[in-house]
Amino acid sequence: MSNNTPFAPWNDEAAVPLIQFDGVSKKYGDFLAIDNIDLKIYPREFFALLGPSGCGKTTLMRMLAGFEEASAGKITIDNKDMAGIPPNKRAVNMMFQSYALFPHLNVVDNLAFGLKRSRMAKSEIDGRVEEMLRLVQLQKFAKRKPHQLSGGQRQRVALARALAKAPKLLLLDEPLGALDKKLREETQFELMDIQEKTGTTFVIVTHDQEEAMTVASRIAVMDHGKLVQIDTPDRVYENPNSIYVAGFIGDVNIIEGRVSHLAGEEAQLCWAEGTSDIRGMAGPKIQKGEEAAFAVRPEKVALSVQEPIERNNRVAGRVEDIAYLGNMSTYYVRLENGNLIKSQVANDRRISRRSVTWNDQVWLSWSDTAGIVLPSGGNPS
Known part of the structure; x- marks a missing residue:
């Protein structure tokens, strides 16, 4: 594959998946943990299962590892049916949150x-261990015990051990959850680098949206045992297929109304008496005249003192609150009809010099393509 060719085997009909779920369900008594899932994951992917606690993502991973059997459907890894195959007979390894060193x-x-414990010769074992130490840059710490290592170093030892037997698939269950924020962010890039160097397929379970957006080639957003959306991080963020996904990934403003106009990729939302209709991109399965919601990210909402007459989407309001986040500030603006809209503005000047403060009357505006009109309610059918 040339460096200019984007990695997107999911768009290639001839590509053969490493992992395939066909109509897979998992029940615990009367509780349906996994609900009729179809999914393909391809070799060399860094695939993220993302969702809140109890959504089924860990159950899905445990079925891949062989710790759980599907109640219905079929799971194949490398074209082999996994039914009845125990964990130690699969070309799969798993890295737990606790590291289990x-x-x-x-x-x-x-x-x-x-x-x-495998049949590898001792000379080969020594060479493989040395290779793994180099991969995770821990040669200087080879003789240390786990308690003599930092959290990040223990995480790298666990990763190296999981990769030592060269599995085709590595499962990572909340692998960075025990690390502090800064170290977690640094380690995310280390994980990506190691995954690329080894060519191993990684499947990560996480509830951290930023982590999934950073490391994954594709994200599967889960809710109540269902796969709600499977797409690349940029598309999940920019083109969510439901209000649930829009709200789960990143920060978002939601304005409810009714679809007043629909033409191709464009939609308009009638939302408040005496205001102009909101213009946005048409999401999936919306119909003219039906209730819908407009989703727009705070960083796409501009804030100004003067009315931006060049923009169709513009509303007036009063600054109710300001959250200072260092590199940016979030302005909470209360509109005349009671809606609260967030605008995120980069702090490109000192805070003492900003032109807008609490209780100021301001205008919010956004482009015709900044947001998306989605069906009301939660998940798409």
């Missing part, structure tokens, strides 16, 4: 543990 073994012995 052996406290009495040093880094080298932790890495070698799984290899020694």
Whole structure:
């Protein structure tokens, strides 16, 4: 594959998936944890399962690992039906949030543990361990025990151990959850770099939207055992297929109304008496005359003292609150009809010099393509 060719096997009909779910469901008694899921994950993907607690993402991963059996449907890995195949017979490894390192073994012995239980020759084991140490840049810490390492270093040991046997698929269950914010952000890029170097398919379970957006080639957003949307991070963010996805990924303003006009990719929303209709992109399955909601990201909403007459989408309001976040500020603006709209503005000047403050009358505006009109309610059918 040339460097100029984007990695997108999911758009290639001839591409063969490494993982395939066909009509997979999982029940625990009367509780339906996974609801009739179809999914394809391709070799070399960094695939994220994203959703709130209890949405089914960990159950889905445990079925891939072999710790749970599907109640219905079929799971294949590398074209092999996984029904009845135990975890140790799958070309899969799993890295747990707890890391599960052996406290009495040093880094080298932790890495070698799984290899020694395989039929690999000792000379090969030594070479593989050295290779893994280089991969995660821990050569200087080879003789240390886990308690002598930082959280980030323990995380890298666990990752190296999981990769040592060269699995075709690595499952990562909230792998960065125990790290502080700054270290977690640094480690995300290390994970991406290691995944690219090894060519291993990674599937990560996370409830952290930023983490999924940073590392994944594609994201599957889950809710109540269903896959709500599967797409690239930019499309999940810019083109959510439901109010649920729009609200779950990042920050968003939601304005409810009724579709007054629909033409191709354009839609208009009638939303408040005495105001102009909002113009936006037409989302999936909206119909003229039906209730709908307009979703627009705060960073796409401009804030100004003067009325921006050149824009169709413009509303007046009063600054009710300001959240200072260092690199940006979020302005909470109360409109005359009671709606509260957020506008995110980059702090390109000192806070003492900003021109807008609490209780100021301001205008909010956005372009005709900044937001999207989506069906009212939660998930698409």
